[in-house]
Amino acid sequence: MKRMFLAIIGLSMMFDLSAQKKVLTMEEAVVGYHLYPRSKYIQWQGDKNQLTYLDREGLMGESVDKGEKSVLLTVAELNRILGAELRGFPNFSWLDDNTLVIARQGSIYHIDVAKKQVKQKFTFPKGAANETYSKAGNMYAYTIDNNLYYMDERGNSYTVTADEDKNIVNGQVVSRNEFGITGGIFWSPDGKKLGFYRKDESQVTNFPLLDINTRTGELKEIKYPMAGMKSELVSLGVYDIASAKTTFLDANDFGREQYLTGITWSPESDMVYVQVLNRGQNHMRLNKYDASTGKLIATLFEEKSNTYVEPQSGLVFLANNPKQFIYSTNNRDGFMNLYLHDVNGKLIRRLTDVDADVEFVAVDPAGKYVYYLSSEISPVEKQLFRVEVKSGKKNRLTMEEGWHNITMSGDCAYFVDNYSSIKVPRNVDLTMNSGKVVRRLQEVENPNKDYNFGEITLGKIKADDGSDLYYRLIKPMDFDPNKKYPVIHYVYGGPHSQLVTNTWNASLRMWEMYMAQHGYVVFVIDNHGTPNRGKAFEDIIHRQCGQVEMKDQVKGIEWLKSFPWVDANRIGVHGWSYGGFMTISLITNYPDIYKVAVAGGPVIDWKWYEVMYGERYMDTPQENPEGYAKTSLIAKAKDLKGKLLICQGAVDPVVVWEQSLSFIRECIKNNVQVDYFPYPCAEHNVMGRDRIHLMQKVTNYFEDYLR
Template sequence: MAQKQFTLEDLNFGGTNYKNMTPGDRTLLWWGDRLVHVEASACYTVNPSNGKESLLLTAADLNRSIEAAGGDETATLQGAVSFPYPDQPLVLVTGTKAYTLYNFKTRRVECRIAKTGNEQAASWNAKSRILACVTGDNLYVGGKQLTTDGSRDIVYGQSVHRNEWGIDGGLFWSPDGKLLVYYRMDQSMVTDYPEVNIPEVDDSTHRIATPAPEKYPMAGQASHKVTILVYNTASGRSVQLQAGDPTDRYFTNVAWSPDSKTIYVFELNRDQNDCRLVSYDATTGGKIAELYRETDPKYVEPLHPIVFLPWNADQFILQSQKDGYNHLYLMDKSGHEIKQLTSGKWVVEQLVGFNPQHQSVIIASNELNPLQRNLFAVDLNTGRRTLLGSDTGWHTPALSASGRYLVDKYQAPDVPRHIDIVNVDNGRKLAYYDAPDPWAGYTVPTYECGTIKAADGVTPLYYRMVKPAHFDPAKKYPTVVYVYGGPHAHNVDAGWHWRSRSWETYMAQRGYVLFILDNRGSENRGRDFEQATYRQLGQEEMKDQMKGVEFLRTLPYVDTTRLGVHGWSFGGFMTISLMTNYPDVFKVGVAGGPVIDWKWYEVMYGERYMDTPQSNPEGYAKTSLLPKAKDLKGKLQIIIGYNDPTVVPQHALTFLKACIEAGTQPDFFTYPGQGHNMRGHQSVHLHERITQYFDDYLKPLK
């Protein structure tokens, strides 16, 4: 029987059949120590000892209760529910029109808070049952309007500093639910970048494009000013943390003390080489103390708030890579370091939670292998680490309220998805779910993983290679290097098919070899590995990628006269960098959303890795691709979202202008109305275009 062939509708996330082609999963939530399996129409409790399921609640009962309470919406369960009370039969349903607290024992709605329909941010507190939300740019708490000056210039209760340093929101409730910390960002002094919305194809009422300016602080220019306020639900008043002048400072990783009396903030200078942990009085906003300070000749990057021990309110865990790798440190509340809890040439990737009974912290780390992510219990008294679950693959954990049980979802190169329920107390695991291979019956390529040495001659780098299904080592194959290469990302790990992107499968099916290498500068390999690119983005990365090319040249089946390169964002920058710095190596390239000159990128990210254009003119000149426009030889297609707020269109457009002046001939395509990445079915169109470009210019033999 002939094997089926893939289409982009199968493989691309915007495709019509994509959902059926991804590994199966289970939506699992903890209700205290009871595991709940959530489906669209019902929820089931799961016995952690044998995996047997029992009906807990149904969407039909929920909707009858909502209707009886005066609601007019139909709620679904999957993706909309949580269990905020470990010892009460209550589920919170976040619907399209309201937040509903439903008692599934009495089958009655206990609390219902209407939504405004255009919330920019929202946070509901389980203790106080109060909703804080931002609507129309202003902050409301419990239905009371707190602010009146909210606008695109004055931003309340939302992410600040362009989501750097782990920031993903701006509302932080105290543990007792009586106080709310919120961000206020004044960006009135930040330059507007002139984005434009063009009318939709079927819009008969608008003829002229409309301005859609984006506040965009470019490297070396004026940045916004952030302050932090605390709202007291009892007094109805807010106080501001007395942190001093916010000019050229960053405030991140907000945390609360267990008694709700103290607020902790990591504060960074604009150079990002001086980080301080500061405590504040939650009642007055007054500064209490500077508890911890960390400096670095290059940069410090705090990414995680402190976390207090559940059994000791006088001690907390701090994460830092001050010894070269991200590790855990036990501190007392005065800021004294009691001891380093983890150490070694590996990275703690996540602090999952605690098991108070054994006084252990549960972590995810790559201790066993740089490509893996495994789970461990770390005894805080002895430092002993105990492996939880499998010693292979890439694991995503969820810990129960008491820390006694762990849901362990993992993939391995040959495992689409497996779910274990792990008893943290004794290490026993129950195999709960095995996803079938969604690609059964299809012609599947070969996925391989290996290592080469970096350009420094010492550091091992990991690569993935994807080969056509009926690979013939005697043939010569056109080869595409897919690249990202930037900070806080990696391409190769021990997930399914070595984490291969589905477009690689599509290209292999069309007769290409794909090669993907994680160069120095990418994540999870330690501080020095990441900082090797400091003040010269793209330079060491290109050297490592060219070591990958050297390796490809040793393979008789790689046709290095037909070598292509493709990447997006930082990978788009790398694509054009490689095409113009090594014009005789790469015949074809497709660069998506590329950075062209780092002086046009935003302050927080750009200055961390490059400093300012004023202090590092040589680095900015070296990394700019504008002078390289004249060196373009191969076929290059640049693709952007016309409304990209991350890498603004000025990058690509100015490079085109430089190419015009230099007489070189890149191709260009844009997606009107789209941002940094293409959404929905437009992503299928995008990848058809990328594929077609390589088919047109790389695949044909000379």
């Protein structure tokens, strides 16, 4: 009845659009991409100071000095070149000033834009993946199944590895994408050697996922190393193209169960630098290896921590001085900063001397300036700075408040500044490296102007330790301060995820606004453990995930309850993944606050989560039994008082089904009622059209039990 009433209200609001603005449909709230500010995908044309982007006419070029525009390639011309019938321009990248790269139907095309013809075509065997290009060698490395191959400029393929044991995986991501790892293939700068990860998963336990798409169902097993159990064994091979021989680096600092990340070739291609991290993730060595022999040359320096060391990026060598490199870490001075070292490991200077987290952007070819994004103005903003390498003098280059995304030109003479804020949907500016704006390339109008949105507030409150906690608050549509409204508390709370930023609409998910349009106050707050606040703010969660985070979240709710228009008896909470863990933690630990909860893909007990992430924040169950017991939600099942719905992808390879099913089993044992809804063919995140069903399910649950 309530849902029918809600639908009637929604329809009546939408009929008379001439009198008032629109409300979102559920489909718009989930897949309404037109509701978000969209900017041109602007790229630099190789190292040439010319901008390129797609327009109705095709691929456009625009000079930086006069802004003169030209059509580089139309869709019709591209179709002629490819022998295709494309309706629009596909994704592309620039190999150099004149060569466009397009992947299509198992081939990668290098297109000469001036001559409007295919310069080179690489056609890969069926099943090829992870194609990685060497510009110096004009070759592609790629994988098929668990082995590694490469293709030369003539289209001939060669085998690098030939492991028949499927437990041995070459050239692919290792360590489940942690530690900044995004790939497993590393070409040397001269194109004569090919570095690659080799992963031995023979000791890792399998976890079965049920595929119901076959006539009788089928179990598909994945390798899933759970906390405290056997993990993968990673090594780094270097394949010499000329000799067709592979040498493995002698990287055994902490035994076989360790992590290798930040893989960086020396500019001369004779050395490989690796950040070797122990399984406990509290001790890292930056090692230099001879690429030809695999022998350890030296340990340049080490980093240790009482909590964890978390390397996230490789080294950046100065183009004008290959004997020096830039290294980033938050383990020295409490914040993620940049440091200049020589190739022997000696610290030359701290480049970014600021008590804020920074992110490397670029260093100019002359090695004079380093450009970086920083949260020093505010943790909810990203601003561009540059620092002079020699003097340490820094300058702020972006002045408008908000979150700036930067694309530097090849010579660092210009940058494209793509930014938004709570006030600005999106602006894209062409800017000189001094910070002077040359011209505005695009100004995106408010895509929500035809919709009746509730008021969005970005603010902060104080945590128990005096630090700032930033929140996003959405008031109901047509807000009346004399009414009392139910609350939807959306939560994530885990590391590496900042929900509240000074961006357009404060980075809300459109479903939040949907709920505000239907009479809910929606509240989001970033707790301790989230990024851009320094190491101490982040790693306070160590060995006790969820505990400090809950206190911060409840601090926000207690503040919210101080307003007379908040109905303290109707507060619901919703989150996914770490947010699902937080959701169940909150409703079981604070039953007097939360009446209704919807948890998606929740971690229930960290002993069932994977090694790399889980052991960083919790150590192993053997090392931290008290912490695992305290944070486990199994023991909390008996304490559930309110209404709880758990949603789970049945083929989730991230938070495996064992987690939520174990909680359900414990509820049954204790005669505690709980609701459960699996998505049979979904992985960790329910995507596509299924997600519309999911969010309607979540909405219905709050409508049924929170109204």
